[in-house]
Amino acid sequence: MTYRFTTELRYSDVTPKSLWLNRRQIMAGGTAALGLLAGPSMATTPPRNPRYSVKDELTDYDDITSYNNFYEFGTGKDDPARHASSLTTSPWEVKVDGLVGKPGVYAFEDIIKGVNLEERIYRLRCVEAWSMVVPWIGFQLSEFLQRVEPQAGARYVAFETLYRPEEMRGQRSRGLDWPYREGLRLDEAMHPLTLLATGLYGEDMPKQNGAPIRLVVPWKYGFKSIKSIVRISLVSDQPETTWNMQAPREYGFYSNVNPNRSHPRWSQATERVVGGGLFAKRIETRMFNGYADEVASLYSGMDLITNY
Ligand SMILES: Nc1nc2c(c(=O)[nH]1)N[C@H]1C(S)=C(S)[C@@H](COP(=O)(O)O)O[C@H]1N2
Numbered sequence: 001m002t003y004r005f006t007t008e009l010r011y012s013d014v015t016p017k018s019l020w021l022n023r024r025q026i027m028a029g030g031t032a033a034l035g036l037l038a039g040p041s042m043a044t045t046p047p048r049n050p051r052y053s054v055k056d057e058l059t060d061y062d063d064i065t066s067y068n069n070f071y072e073f074g075t076g077k078d079d080p081a082r083h084a085s086s087l088t089t090s091p092w093e094v095k096v097d098g099l100v101g102k103p104g105v106y107a108f109e110d111i112i113k114g115v116n117l118e119e120r121i122y123r124l125r126c127v128e129a130w131s132m133v134v135p136w137i138g139f140q141l142s143e144f145l146q147r148v149e150p151q152a153g154a155r156y157v158a159f160e161t162l163y164r165p166e167e168m169r170g171q172r173s174r175g176l177d178w179p180y181r182e183g184l185r186l187d188e189a190m191h192p193l194t195l196l197a198t199g200l201y202g203e204d205m206p207k208q209n210g211a212p213i214r215l216v217v218p219w220k221y222g223f224k225s226i227k228s229i230v231r232i233s234l235v236s237d238q239p240e241t242t243w244n245m246q247a248p249r250e251y252g253f254y255s256n257v258n259p260n261r262s263h264p265r266w267s268q269a270t271e272r273v274v275g276g277g278l279f280a281k282r283i284e285t286r287m288f289n290g291y292a293d294e295v296a297s298l299y300s301g302m303d304l305i306t307n308y
């Protein structure tokens, strides 16, 4: 499936896909990577929303899709790109339950019908102190939450990834306590920056990046942005989250990007920008990953060192 939702054509809509390929891919010409991107180039990219897009240089498509964390496919950074092709992403359903007026099982096609699909360029900062800049395609989670009608008493949103060990080899061994789970406070979930993403670089979401639908919360460490979502629950109490259950001293519920609070095993003051080969650089990590103007008010009065 490709996107055909945009109403007006812009320059970027008609830019050949080949311009997105970096030098390495072009030099590797005719490889599988190139084949993946080939095909009809009639599809148009939803319009970019500059209000929520950073100006930073984009990370190359091949870095975004080959250096991943997706433990369902293994713990190595290259495991998701090697093994995620085994995942069936169509048909896809998301179960919505808990404190909502419209619980039910929503088909992926139904979820994205009529939403404000747009492109947004966000920084992604991993807790392991590397970062990327990704042109996501998606829509605000708030749009979907409003549609399912949160009830009074709903204070948190809980998310789950699918459990399907036949297709997700990492789930055949213990590893994490499956399914992968994440959660947000309802006001964080309703914040305009919080996206349900269905693609990147103008393409449907690659499987290793969380096809067909994943969360993106750019002011929090990457692990909060749960992939391949099959369940969204509105709940009254703070939900359990995978990394917090795994190592509570290392990963808190909030996990806001914070250069002032070191991870117990390493500093969070700087980060390595993924890609660039020889020119890889380290930059200073910014409070809330650079989104302080938009999100700091969500946490006024909270101690963000103890509430990590
Ligand atoms: N279901 C699931 N979602 C997940 C993960 C995972 O292992 N399983 N890893 C998280 C981590 S640690 C990061 S840094 C981001 C990485 O997203 P990316 O691979 O698209 O860059 O996905 C997050 N979402």
Ligand SMILES: [Mo]
Residues within 6 Å of the ligand: 069, 126, 127, 128, 221, 222, 223
């Ligand atoms: Mo991460």
